[in-house]
Amino acid sequence: MTDEAFRDLYRELRESAPRGPEDRRGTLRRLTPERVVAASAEVRTGRTVSLAAPVETDPGxxxxxxxxxxxxxxxDGDAGPDGLHFALDRFAxxxxGNADSHLDALCHVIYDGGLYNDVPASSVTPEGAGALTLDTVRDGIVGRGVLLDVxxxxxxxxxxxxxxxxxxxxxxxxEAQGVRTGPGDLLLVRVGHGRRRAELGAWQAAEARAGLHPxxxxxxxxxxxxxLGSDGNNDTAPSAVPSVAFPVHVLAIHAMGMHLMxxxxxxxxxEACEAAGRWSFLCLVAPLRLQAATGCPVNPIAVL
Structure with a gap:
């Protein structure tokens, strides 16, 4: 894809939905209370499924x-047989990265010197982000999830x-799965990254991975x-656009204001969708309450 064609697509998507100058939620405005209520009707069996990869502590x-x-x-020796003791730990x-499941906030992508909706890049400092942060989704993301298995x-x-x-x-x-996506949906696109990694072993996903074409x-x-969520990075590597390493991130987050997972x-x-004979479900995403962060680890739950 040429740089010029990418720029044209960026402008098209940026203008695809009206927004006010103070908009900080982006495409989450499509998740209206009525659509959340409608999504609850997707629950038929009550089965819950985690959509997160296990957090790994060994390098690869x-x-x-x-x-x-x-x-x-x-x-050693602190937890004696008598009295009260606590087990405490620290996590960082x-x-x-290219392995752990995570949510990208709208302040994650800086492009042409700015953030989504013309928020200045200077709002992101070494002390944290001042706008479009993870705090935007502090009340969670709940809606109809749809899995498309390519x-x-x-x-x-x-x-x-x-x-x-x-x-x-x-x-x-x-068409093959008998489902159709619509306004306010949480679209999950499977490319099989996790299964390939499990069966063939890890590789340098930063250099080569399947993903969406811009x-x-x-x-x-x-x-x-x-x-939008994927079992990969959502972006293909090598990039389809020579001058932009993560074109899908730029188009989705920066141009449209869409949170990515x-x-x-x-x-x-x-397996659960195959067994149920349907590919839509209630999906719940509960980000951490990190007020100045560009993203966080996340464990979305599908309820069928």
């Missing part, structure tokens, strides 16, 4: 700086690194999707 090709977890107490992680459509266990998901793939997956973001705008885990959800 795609996770050179993994999460750290250490016990603070008890030390690189939120926007490897299932193509008859393969996963897409190979570097392969693109097109808007045509998404529309064809809808033009597929037009589908998100046309269907008025509220949130990266590196989710869909294998159990795929």
């Amino acid at each position: 090709p795609d996770n050179p700086h993994p999460a750290s977890h250490r016990m603070l107490t008890p030390a 992680m690189n939120v926007h 490897p299932r459509l193509r008859g393969v266990p996963w897409l190979e690194p570097g392969e693109h998901v097109t808007a045509g793939d998404l529309a064809a997956a809808e 033009t597929a973001v037009r589908y998100l705008a046309e269907r008025r999707i509220a949130v 990266d590196y989710l885990r869909f294998e159990e959800l795929t």
Whole structure:
């Protein structure tokens, strides 16, 4: 995709939905109370499924700086047989890595010197972000989730690194699965990244991974999707746009104001949807209450 074509697409998507100068929620405005109530009707069996990958603490090709977890107490001999004792621990992680499931806030992407909706990039400082932060979603994200399984459509266990998901793939997956996305939906796109990693081992996902082609973001705008999630990074590597390493992040977050979820885990959800014979469900996302953060680890729950 040429730089000029990308710029044209960026402008098209930026103008695809009206917004006021004070808008800080982006496409979450599509998640109206009425749509949340309607999404609750997706619950039929009460089965819950985690959509998060287990947090890893060992380094690997795609996770050179993994999460750290250490016990603070008890030390050896501290937990005696009598009295009260507490086990305490400390946890730290690189939120926007290539292995852990996480949510991107709208202040995550700085492009052409600014954030979404012309918020100045200077609002992000070493002390934290001052606008479009994770606090925007402090009340959670709840709505109708739809899983589109592109490897299932193509008859393969996963897409190979570097392969693109097109808007045509998404529309064809809808038809094959008997589901249709609509306004306010949380769209989850499976590329099979997690399954490939589990069966073949980790690789340098920063250099090679399957994801959406930039033009597929037009589908998100046309269907008025509220949130996008994937079991990969949502972006393909190498990038389809020579001058922009993460074009889907730029188009979704920066141009449209759409929160993204990266590196989710869909294998159990795929099995549950197959068993239920449907690909939509209630989806609940409860971000951490981090007021000045650009993102956080997340454990979305599907309720079928």
